[in-house]
Amino acid sequence: MTGSPGYTHGSPPPMVFPPIPEGAILHLKPLYVNAHICGKPINKVFIDNGAIFDVMPLKTLKKLGKGIGDLSPVDIEMTSFTRQPTKPEGMVVAPIEVGPKVISTVFFVVDANTTYSVLLRRDWIHASKCVPSSLHQHIMFWKGDKVFRMDVNTNPFGSTEVVEESVLYS
Template sequence: MEVAELLKKGYLREFLSDKAKNLLNKEGPGLPIEAALALPPQQDRVIHVITGGSEEKFLTPHHDALVISLTIANCLVKRILVDNGSSSNIIFHSAFADLGLEPTALTRKATPLIGFSGEVKQTLGDVLLPVYAEGVNQATKFLVVDCPSSYNVILERPWIHDMGAVPSTLHQMVKFPTPWGIKAVKGYQENARSCYQTTLKGKSQVL
């Protein structure tokens, strides 16, 4: 290993953690270099954030849908349903308008969408938007639909497959590979239940 040889010669040690440096100094030339490389790198600073854990509210047992929040076109968008039941990503017109995009961003092309009961809804067109998730910025094509919905966006198989993602309604998260390892976006059960209740009541606005 080229990096291991450089470490043996004293190079690149400024990129090691203090623990790794001490380990190298104590063990001398007999230290397995791979052990030092496996240690975490030196952190310049720590940014304290809440990332969940035992204190996070997770309601079980449940039958909730997976509803997340992501940054779309540089705006934080909530009430995003992750669903693998369709071959088209959907953004509802109210959410599209709230993004503040120019009308020219929309490619006018009607596409028929067929519902569970056979009803047909024509789309307003499609739009290509960047969807940011844990360091990955994925250009995503959406069909724009003008109808009441408790959701802002529905991410379907195209986004899921392009991200190499594995969504789990049971565990309330979607995981996907990144250049920095496997990342996860957690769902919001309260939002999922609110959207479900709104749908049952036939209201267009979220409670």
């Protein structure tokens, strides 16, 4: 590829996001993907470059067939999106498969009503060596020497779910 800085024959190709079409409507959609945790399909996985913790609500832990007894204790306090202090129930390590990557991840488990099934933070993004784009609504991964593009879940909320975020997808 001529003109691509840092690209030489034999190195992974650069990731290129397509241009945004002229007149495209701006949106506020967060990045939601489908994934597998411990081999079980999980939807509404929220990828947030600004998050400090990988978070799993208790309801998701139960979907994985696990409970409070499976958690390791933690002595930290987290701040929720509403700036309220939240004490995690504990933490669990679980493999999460997103696109071509499987990353063993430490999740802090909270007993909270969330719109997501799990929240993946910046460290997960870096560990998976992906480039998420909320603007383009997809994620780019390197898989060996190939670039892999994963489209996000374009409608993570079912028609019967009533949550504020669902208006962004109607």
